Structures are given as C-alpha cells and as structure tokens.
Amino acid sequence: MKLGTSYRSILRVSFPIIIGSAAQNVVAMTDSVFLYYRSEDDFAAIGFVSAFYIIVAAIGFGFSRGGQILIAHYAGKGDKVAVGRSFYSTVYFEFVLALALFFFMTYGAYWLFALFVDSDVIFYKSLEYLETRKWGVFASYLGVACLGLYTGIARPGFIIVDTIILAVTNIFLDRALIFGMYGFPEMGIAGAGLASTIAEYVALFVFLIYMVFDRKNRKYAIGKLPKWDRKLIWEIIGLSVPIVAMSAVGLGSAFFFFGLVENFGERQLAVTNIVRIAYLILSIPAWGFCTGINTLVSYFVGKGQPHNVKVVLWKTAYMCLGITLLMGLPLVIGPRTVLYPILGDERAYLIEMAYPIFWVLLGILTTFSFGSIFFNGLIGAGETKKALIYQTLCAVVYMALIFIVVRSGWGNLTLAWSVEIAYWVLMFALSYRYFIRPRWDMYPEHMASGKSP
Structure with missing residues (x-):
C-alpha cells in the first residue's frame, strides 16, 4: 500500500473506517x-447499561488497535509475512480476552452495578x-480483529458494507424482539440485547466469507493458521495494554458520569440519554x-x-x-426537526429539556475534533504509555469536576456536561506539546526501537 498526506488520501483511509467505527454506536443508538x-x-436503563457495554466493546477494540498499529507498521516496511502473523496473533488473543469478559459479565456485573445504581428498576433492567x-462479546472481539487487519493494510472498503448489514439486521431484530412482532416473542429490554448479539454474529459471518474470497489478502498468508506466536502477542499486548487502559479510563469516566447523573433522578438520566444519542451520532x-x-501515523513512522x-x-x-460541525449545526439550530423523525412525540418533553445541553454538545465536539486526533496521533506513533499518562490525568481532572458539580447544591445537568470541554482542551494541549518538540523530526525510528523521540 502507498499512502500520502493529501486530504484525498486521508479521506480514502478514514471514510470507510468512519462508517465501520459507527458499528457499536449504531447498535447502542438503535437499542x-x-x-x-x-x-x-x-x-x-439502556442509557446506563449500554455505557457499560461500550466499555466492554472498547476493551476488545483497544487490543485490535494494537494489532492494527503493528500491521500498519509492517505494511509500511513491506513485510507481508509479519502482517499475516500479526493478524492471527490478534485473533488468538481477542478470543481469550472475550472469554474472560464473558465470565466477568456473568458473575461480576451484579456487584459492579450495585455500586453505582440506586434505583431498583434501573438495576434489574x-x-x-x-x-x-x-x-455477543465473542463476535464483537473477533470482528474487530478482522477490522484491524483491513484498516492496518489501508483497505477498509468492505467495512462499509459489513456495517450496513449489522445496522439493518439490528434494526429489524430490535423491532421484532422488543415489541414481539413478526411472530417473535415480546422480550422488552432483553430483546434489545439479543437483537444486537445476533446482528454482530451475522456481520462477523459475512466478513469471514468476504475474507475467504478476497484474493488480495492471500499475500499475507491469511488462509494458513500459524502457531501461537508468544513474542508477537507480547508485542501486541505491549502496544495495546495502554490503549485498553486509556479506553477503560476514558469510558470508565463516562460510566462514572452516568452513575452520578442517576443521582439527579431517573428523568434527568433519560434526558442525558437523549443527549447521548445525539453524541453517538455526531461523534461517528x-x-x-x-x-x-492511527494507521496513517504508524505508516509514516514505519x-x-x-x-x-x-x-x-x-x-x-x-x-x-468541518464534517462534525456540518452534522452538528442542524441539531443545535433545529433539534425538533432533527430528532422528532427519530424519536417522535412519545416523550417530546425530554427533547425540550435536553435543548440547552445541545449547545454544550457543539462545544464538546469542537474540542473533541482536535484533542482526539492529536491524542490518537500519539497512539499511532507507538507512544501508548505516554498517551495513557495523559489520558489518566485528564480523566482524573474530569471526574473530580463532575463529582463537584453533581454533588454540589448549585450543580445541574447542563453544567455537568460542560465539564467535558475542559477534558478535551487539556487533552489537546498535552498531545500538541509532544508533537512540536524538535526531537520528534530527528528520530524516525522511535516506534520500532521502543524509544521516545
């Protein structure tokens, strides 16, 4: 593969990934x-528990990004054999990880939820x-390993098709299993979980079929199962653990936010979920x-x-x-026009209550656009440990401010959401400072050697 620095090259790599990255967002939003x-x-309830499950999904995605970075690095060097071995090492590790998370959700989620939720209704639902x-964790984790391969070699085109299949399947099954339509049983919120699970297995099956018939990936020996490569797996773990820790810190702080907002009352939690739906769409x-x-930076370093x-x-x-503002401004200017076709008039009062927060959301997305890109540049450059330090610092500041706002007598939901702007401003400042150091341009092989520039 050959990549450039033009806007067209960036969009060619990123656009299919934008669609593919929407997978978990689409599932959570549809539910x-x-x-x-x-x-x-x-x-x-779905606002709370889906915030938890997105953390679970992000753990698998984080490890796949470690594999993706390694795949892109070897692709930049032209080492095709190492690309294939890196992919399978990612697959092996993802499966073991999925098994561990499945057992945690089976035996540990009850005690975790009990720490955060006061309402019995929200807890049991x-x-x-x-x-x-x-x-669905097994399909999700193996699926992101496949996405990591095609993203790492900068051939993410089929991700668009697979995400559409995931979305369409999930929408149909959500309607069928939540409300008991088309001969299916009425399962309510449990039906939403089952619909998403089945949709992920369908999407994984389709992707595997595509990989079998994809002749272009045969140069990476994808059709041959290599042995368990302990050294390569440790390389992936070395890159991924800080990424996963960053996801846990970042999304954990979001889970912390939802847990605290529940103290405002179930109505405020429902309003927050309205804003979360908008956030899921606009952050895609x-x-x-x-x-x-991640791919572009890793490629140029390689x-x-x-x-x-x-x-x-x-x-x-x-x-x-530019793209985020193009999507976000209509929501701020006319939330009724944008959200009513999706949410209808059933609980229109929730949209009205959420309106002031939409302006805050626009500020979040603006700072998010710069903070997240520069921060992920650090990850793509292999500086995952440094990125973890930055993420942890920002999350600690964020959670401290959220706690003060929610627990104080003067705090409100709009102010609580505003704290995230400070989070992304701090993230951008730290990441930008790293890349303007003169030594960055003088040390081209720092990722491969494991040293910092």
Whole structure:
C-alpha cells in the first residue's frame, strides 16, 4: 500500500473506517431509540447499561488497535509475512480476552452495578439486558480483529458494507424482539440485547466469507493458521495494554458520569440519554478519523517519515471539525426537526429539556475534533504509555469536576456536561506539546526501537 498526506488520501483511509467505527454506536443508538418508544424506564436503563457495554466493546477494540498499529507498521516496511502473523496473533488473543469478559459479565456485573445504581428498576433492567447482550462479546472481539487487519493494510472498503448489514439486521431484530412482532416473542429490554448479539454474529459471518474470497489478502498468508506466536502477542499486548487502559479510563469516566447523573433522578438520566444519542451520532466522524490517524501515523513512522505526521494530524483535525460541525449545526439550530423523525412525540418533553445541553454538545465536539486526533496521533506513533499518562490525568481532572458539580447544591445537568470541554482542551494541549518538540523530526525510528523521540 502507498499512502500520502493529501486530504484525498486521508479521506480514502478514514471514510470507510468512519462508517465501520459507527458499528457499536449504531447498535447502542438503535437499542435506545426502540426502547424510547417502549417506556421511560427502559430508555433510562439502556442509557446506563449500554455505557457499560461500550466499555466492554472498547476493551476488545483497544487490543485490535494494537494489532492494527503493528500491521500498519509492517505494511509500511513491506513485510507481508509479519502482517499475516500479526493478524492471527490478534485473533488468538481477542478470543481469550472475550472469554474472560464473558465470565466477568456473568458473575461480576451484579456487584459492579450495585455500586453505582440506586434505583431498583434501573438495576434489574440493566441486568436483564446484559443477560442476552453478553453472548455477543465473542463476535464483537473477533470482528474487530478482522477490522484491524483491513484498516492496518489501508483497505477498509468492505467495512462499509459489513456495517450496513449489522445496522439493518439490528434494526429489524430490535423491532421484532422488543415489541414481539413478526411472530417473535415480546422480550422488552432483553430483546434489545439479543437483537444486537445476533446482528454482530451475522456481520462477523459475512466478513469471514468476504475474507475467504478476497484474493488480495492471500499475500499475507491469511488462509494458513500459524502457531501461537508468544513474542508477537507480547508485542501486541505491549502496544495495546495502554490503549485498553486509556479506553477503560476514558469510558470508565463516562460510566462514572452516568452513575452520578442517576443521582439527579431517573428523568434527568433519560434526558442525558437523549443527549447521548445525539453524541453517538455526531461523534461517528471523529472516532473514524481517530482510527484512520492511527494507521496513517504508524505508516509514516514505519516509512521513516515523521515529518509527514504533523501534516496529516492538522489536516485530519480540520477535516474532522468541518464534517462534525456540518452534522452538528442542524441539531443545535433545529433539534425538533432533527430528532422528532427519530424519536417522535412519545416523550417530546425530554427533547425540550435536553435543548440547552445541545449547545454544550457543539462545544464538546469542537474540542473533541482536535484533542482526539492529536491524542490518537500519539497512539499511532507507538507512544501508548505516554498517551495513557495523559489520558489518566485528564480523566482524573474530569471526574473530580463532575463529582463537584453533581454533588454540589448549585450543580445541574447542563453544567455537568460542560465539564467535558475542559477534558478535551487539556487533552489537546498535552498531545500538541509532544508533537512540536524538535526531537520528534530527528528520530524516525522511535516506534520500532521502543524509544521516545
């Protein structure tokens, strides 16, 4: 593969990933929208428990990004055999990891939820959803390993098709299993979990069929199962553990946020879930560009061209901001026009209550566009330990401010959401400071050697 620093090259890599990165967002949003029509309790509960499950999904995705970075690095060097071995090492590890998370959700989720949730209704409905949703972790983790391969070699085109299949299957089954239509049983929130699980297995099966017939990947020996490569797996773990820790810290702070907002009351939690739906939609481009920048930065480091890294970082950030604002402004200007076709008039009062927060959300997405891109540039450059330090610092500041706002007498939901702007501003400042250091351009092989520039 050959990549450049032009906007067209960045978009060619990032656009299919943007669609593919929407997978978990689409699943979470679809579950939320259908449960919105069922009852306010179900809607509030899915906001909490899906925030937890996204953490589970992010753990698998984080390890796949370690594999993706390694795959892109070897692809940049032209080592085709190492690309295939890196992929299978990612698959092996993802399966073991999925097994561990499945057992945690089976035996540990009850005690974890009990620490955060005061409402019995939210607590038991969350467990009901997880009982059927947990089986999808195997399909999810093996699926992101496949995505890691095609993203790492900069051939992510089929990801668009597979994500569409996932979305269509999930929408049909959500409608069928939540409300008991087309001859299916009415399962409520448990049906939402089962629908998402089945949809992920369908998407994985389709992707595997595509890989079997994809002749272009045969040069990586994808059809041959290599032995368990302990050294390569440890390389992936070395890159991935900080990434996973960053996901756990970042999404854990979001889970912490939802747990604290529940103290405002079930109505405020439902309002927060309205905003979360908007956030899930509007953040799709940013997360796609983040994954794309991992590949681009890792590729240029592998080619020994670190001077191109800063070029693609700024161009990607500008492109991300432009697309995000293009999507976000209509929501702020006319939330009724945008959300009513999706959510209807069933609980229109929740949309009205959420309106002030939409303006805050626009500020979040603006700072998110720069902070997340530069931060993921660090990850793509192999500086995962440094990125973990930055993420942890930002999360600690964020959670401290959230705790103060929620627990104080003067705090409110709008102010609580505003804290995330400070989070992304701090993240951008730390990451930007790293890339403007003169030594960055003078040390092209720092990722391969494991040293910092």
